Amino acid sequence: MAVKRRPEEDRSIEEEMNLPWQRGNQQNQVSERVADTPLMEIPLCHSSQASEEELLAELQETEARIRAREERLEEERRIIEEKFHLLAQQQEALENRVDVLISHLAACEGFQQMPADEEPQGRRQAQIYTGSSIQSAAAAAAAAASKGAFVAQAEQWSRGSLSISSSDTSAAQLQESQGDFVEQLRRMVNKENPVTKYIELESLGSGGFGEVSRALDIATGGEVAIKKINVQGVSRKILTMNEIRIMESNRSPRIVNYLASYLVHEELWLVMEYMDGGTLRDLIDEIQMSEGEIAAVSRECLQGLDFLHSNHVIHRDVKSNNILLRTDGSVKLADFGLSAQLTPEQNQRCSVTGTPWWMAPEVVKRQPYGPKVDVWSFGIVAIEMAEQKTPYDSFTARSAKFHIATEGTPQLRQPEQFSPLLRDFLSCCLQKGEAQRWSAKELLQHQFITSAMPGSSLAPLILAVKKWKEEAGMQQSIYKLSSP
Known part of the structure; x- marks a missing residue:
């Protein structure tokens, strides 16, 4: 028996059968419309040109900013150079003023000892120091011949590590x-x-x-x-x-x-x-020395100074670079180019000789001095051993001289880190008045020195530092040579 379908079902079947044909027809229509549509060549070209112009403008603006910055930097550099040049001139002027102030200080101290009718040292004519007062050269000529007095000639100062004047020649x-x-x-x-x-x-x-x-x-x-x-x-x-x-x-x-x-x-x-252990300065640069090691080195150096002073010799350039070491623990004084041999006729000197940072106050102020200037210098070396630098390490030579002339006893930067015994030893070395300063012989009896380890105890330390430097490929510079 045949089933009778409704009209709606027939239409649905017909539409499904026609669907592929309809889709193909739509695609053809779209393709035809696309083909008939003209390309937008002019608007795209215009957009690209606009982009290039914008980029060019940005590039020019950036280059202008860079040029402006370079000009500002050049101007700043010029200003800095001018300021640096001005500071250099000011520093030179200050250093010259320091020299003048030191000279005036020495003159004032000498003036306080003079009779009222005599001129201060350094005015108009050469002066001669006779031990009790300062007289004019003409008035004291006879006394100079019999008493061994000497003329305080004009000093010559060098900015190098050493200085020497002509008065000792x-x-x-x-x-x-x-x-x-x-x-x-x-x-x-x-x-x-x-x-x-x-x-x-x-x-x-x-x-x-x-x-x-x-x-x-x-x-x-x-x-x-x-x-x-x-x-x-x-x-x-x-x-x-x-x-x-x-x-x-x-x-x-x-x-x-x-x-x-x-x-x-x-x-x-x-x-x-040949001292194969280098200089004491080499040791100080490499390690922080203990108080026992400082005492041992100090005893060896003071024995050397006591020997020189007993033979009426002033070293006049005691510093860590002029103290040499051996790997067996030996410690010895070196470099006697500036040393002075005292005589009964000339038992003091007054020339400004040595290395500024280690100079005693009486040397800086051009006052007559004796062997105890070496003791002051060694006191500075002892501070070097304790703190790895001198009290005036960051100062110029002239500034260091000014501070030595005007200040009191140099102090440790951190005294609380050291024993009272070491601090007392330094105080005995660094008395500003030569009369109050201990001699090398007296310092050898100080408890800090008498309790020191034997010199041989330094051998492992010196050997270890030498080995460290060799392993690091460092060429040892054992002798520091400087011209006056």
């Missing part, structure tokens, strides 16, 4: 010719050729005077240090002759041993024992 020496000095040196030195006696191994340091080398003594097989000094110029010849005389006549276990000297053209070769 006799008039006879200054009048001798270059040839006379060379002949004197030739009479003092060994006659052999040092090139045939020593084999140089390495350079240990150099400076204004020349250089120092480590060498091998062919005859003994031992190591030596050879200090080569350029002796051109009268003042250097005097210093060199002075160093030879002092080292030849003052031999001690606490003094670097002088072996020989040779004159090679315009160079003087000083042959000395």
Whole structure:
């Protein structure tokens, strides 16, 4: 029996059958419309051109800002250079003023000791110090001849590590010719050729005077240090002759041993024992020393100073760079170029000689002084050992001199970190008045020194520091040479 369908069902079936044809027809219509639509070439081109113009404008603006910034930086640099130049001029002016103030301070202190009818030192004519008062040169000439007084001549100051004035050089020496000095040196030195006696191994340091080398003594097989000094110029010849005389006549276990000297053209070769542990400054730079180690080094140095002072010699340049060490624990004083030999006729000096940061107040103020200036200098070395720097380490040479002349006893930066015994020892070394300052012999009896460890106890420390430096690939500079 056939089923009769309703009209709605017939229409639905018909629509489903026509659906693919309708979809294809719609797609064809869309394709035709797209094909008939013209491309928007002009608007796209216009948009690209606008973008390029905007980018160009931004680039130009950025370049303008960069140029403006560069101009501002250049102007700022110019201003900074002007300020720096001005500060340099002000510093120079201040340093000159410091020198003037120090001179005035010394003159005022001398003026307080003078009779009312005499002029202050330094005015109009040279002055002579006779021990009780300051007289004019003309009035005191006779006294000078009999009492050993000396003229306080004008000082010459150098910005280098060393300074020396002419007042310690006799008039006879200054009048001798270059040839006379060379002949004197030739009479003092060994006659052999040092090139045939020593084999140089390495350079240990150099400076204004020349250089120092480590060498091998062919005859003994031992190591030596050879200090080569350029002796051109009268003042250097005097210093060199002075160093030879002092080292030849003052031999001690606490003094670097002088072996020989040779004159090679315009160079003087000083042959000395080789101190393989470097300088005390090397040690201070590497480690913080204990009080026991400070005491041990201090005893060795004071024994050396006591030996010199007993022989009427002032070192005048005691500092950590001039204290040499051996890996067996030995500690010795070195570098006697600025040393002075006192005599009964001239038992004091007054020249400004040494390295400013270690100078005693009486040296800075150009007052007559004796061996105790070395004690002050060693007191500064003791502070170096305790705190790894001098009290005026950050100051210029002139500023350091001014503070030494005007301030009291230098103090530890952190005194609470050190024992009362060490602080008392430093106080005894650094009394501003020379009369109150202890001598080297007296300091050897101070409890801080008598309780010190033996010198051999320093050997492991010195050896360890040397090993550290060698492992770090650092070339040891054992001798620091500076020109006056």
